[in-house]
Amino acid sequence: MEAFTGKVWVLGDDIDTDIIIPTQHLNYETMDEIKTHVFEPLRPDLAAKLREGDLIVAGSNFGCGSSREQAAEVLVANGILMLECQDLADHVKEGDIIQVDLDNQKITADGKTYAIPAIPENLYHIIMDGGLVKSIMKKVEKGLL
Numbered sequence: 001m002e003a004f005t006g007k008v009w010v011l012g013d014d015i016d017t018d019i020i021i022p023t024q025h026l027n028y029e030t031m032d033e034i035k036t037h038v039f040e041p042l043r044p045d046l047a048a049k050l051r052e053g054d055l056i057v058a059g060s061n062f063g064c065g066s067s068r069e070q071a072a073e074v075l076v077a078n079g080i081l082m083l084e085c086q087d088l089a090d091h092v093k094e095g096d097i098i099q100v101d102l103d104n105q106k107i108t109a110d111g112k113t114y115a116i117p118a119i120p121e122n123l124y125h126i127i128m129d130g131g132l133v134k135s136i137m138k139k140v141e142k143g144l145l
Contacts, residue, residue, distance in 0.1 A: 002101075002102045002103050002124075002128065003099060003100060003101040003102065003103070003104075004053050004099070004100055005053060005097060005098070005099045005100075006051075006053035006054045006055045006097070006098065006100070007051070007053075007054045007055065007095060007096070007097055008054075008055050008056075008057050008092050008093070008094060008095060008096040008097070008098055008109075009043075009046060009049075009050070009054060009055065009056050009057070009094060010057050010058075010089070010092065010093065010094045011039065011042065011043070011056055011057065011058040011059075011062075012058065012059050013058070013059035013060050013061055014059075014060070014061045014064060015039075015042070015058045015059075015061070015062045015063065015064075016061075016063070016064045016065030016066075017063065017064070017065040017066050017067075017068045017071035018041065018065055018066070019039060019041050019042050020038065020039065020063070020071040020074060020075065021034060021037060021038055021040075021068070021070050021071050021074045022037060022040055022041055023068075025037040025040070026068075026070055031073060031074065031077045032077070034070065034073075034074055034077070035047065035074050035077040035078050036048070038050075038074050038075070038078055039056075047078070050078060052079065055098060055100070056080060057088055057089050057092055058089065059089040060089075076131070081127060083100070083107075083116050083117075083119075084116065084117060085107055085114050085115070085116050087114055088107060088109065088114050091109060091110070091112065091114075092109050092110070096109060096110065098110075100116075102116075102119060102124070105117065105118050
């Protein structure tokens, strides 16, 4: 079963691509440099505080604004799995510990269970392999590609 528990970081509604990653940080040479500035305009210290398994809970309109590809890339580089759960933002607070159960399509927070959509099987395997490049390398090593 693929489940994990993590600390909640609440961001609120209308998190646009300029908040996800500000334009002044897009000229760095590597994504490792860029990702240290994720959510900086809203929470300057958040990138340094994020730990494996932590959960960012945002409200409606997450990712609005320009169609900057680096906004999606920096979320991936920080290991942020995007899940949609409409009611969760109204029922958790910063610092809460919640559990995500991908196999059973649910999130548990403060004794309540919230449904999440299933992750497509091919995407699920990419995530479990540690990303697209690692997933492809794993297939190459097994002779599947």
